[in-house]
Amino acid sequence: MSYRYGHFVWRECTTPSIEKSKAFYGSLVGWTTESMKMPPGAGLDEYVMHKVGDRYQGGFVEMGADAEHPPHWMPYVSVEDVEATAEKAKAAGGTVAVGPMDIGVGIFAVIGDPQGGWITAWHSKEGDGEAVPMEDLGPGAFCWDQLNTTDIQGALDFYTKVFGWSAGEFEGMATFKLGETSIASVHEQQPGAPAAWLSHIIVGNLREARDAAESKGSKILMPEIKVPQVGTFAIIADPVGAVISIFEPELPAS
Structure with a gap:
């Protein structure tokens, strides 16, 4: 295992x-x-x-x-x-x-x-299975997690003690690292909203997926957030109210 x-x-x-x-x-x-x-x-x-x-x-x-x-x-x-x-x-x-x-x-x-x-x-008790490289993940796969929090430094202090992560930084954004690998990002939460983890699901076309999600009963919370050199995502509340992100990766220039 x-x-x-x-x-x-x-x-x-x-x-x-x-x-x-x-x-x-x-x-x-x-x-x-x-x-x-x-x-x-x-x-x-x-x-x-x-x-x-x-x-x-x-x-x-x-x-x-x-x-x-x-x-x-x-x-x-x-x-x-x-x-x-x-x-x-x-x-x-x-x-x-x-x-x-x-x-x-x-x-x-x-x-x-x-x-x-x-x-x-x-x-x-059955093991975690083998990791799939980020570049091999396709539509429908989870690819990233981010923590939206009311206290970035407090969150960094807590999670590094609990899971053995270290604090990192990417393009001015706080991250959690495991060894040399960034595994999650940390962001300031919207005023009045509680701290929460947000997981990202890959989609082939963000706008099409966002429109489809809305037509199926989702509420669009944030329609389009671009992360330079990484991709673009939207935050939605699905038809039962659970919040998730749909993410279109930025393809490398050929």
Whole structure:
């Protein structure tokens, strides 16, 4: 088994309707889904995974009617020891909302940072699989994660202590690095909005995908944000209200 400790390895959508979310992302970015029976004690009978081609990259969980949180996407970071990671989070001023919990196929803990952002520490008992180089990712694949926060320096301090990342910089933008590799960016959150992680999905044509998303019931929160030499993305709230980014990479000049 191979592990990619410190890397983002999974993205999960908590939704009031798995069927509605499956239909939306299937039509927008071509995902297919597959259900997996869960072992006793996992808290749910089956888990619905979404994939691009034959590569699993995340899942859908149905929220209860009495859920205290809105629909949302959450990234998972692979760690060697979930319990130790949870303790680091608490020592650094964060909270642990769920877990550490063993669900048979792995162990997880939902961690809140001091600014209110949420992320999952995860250890799979089956390994993380091989990394796909960024240049080989195509439409429908997750390609990047960013933290929108009310305190950039505070967030940098917290996450470097919890996951062993280091603070970096790219084109004036704060980043998290693992070794020499940038794995996420950090941005000032919009005034009045809570801190939150945002995951990016590759699309072939941003404007077409944005228009399609809107026609399928999404709300366009930010229609077009260009990152020089990287690409352009839009932030949307999908039909159930979960916020996600759709991203068109900038192709290198030939």
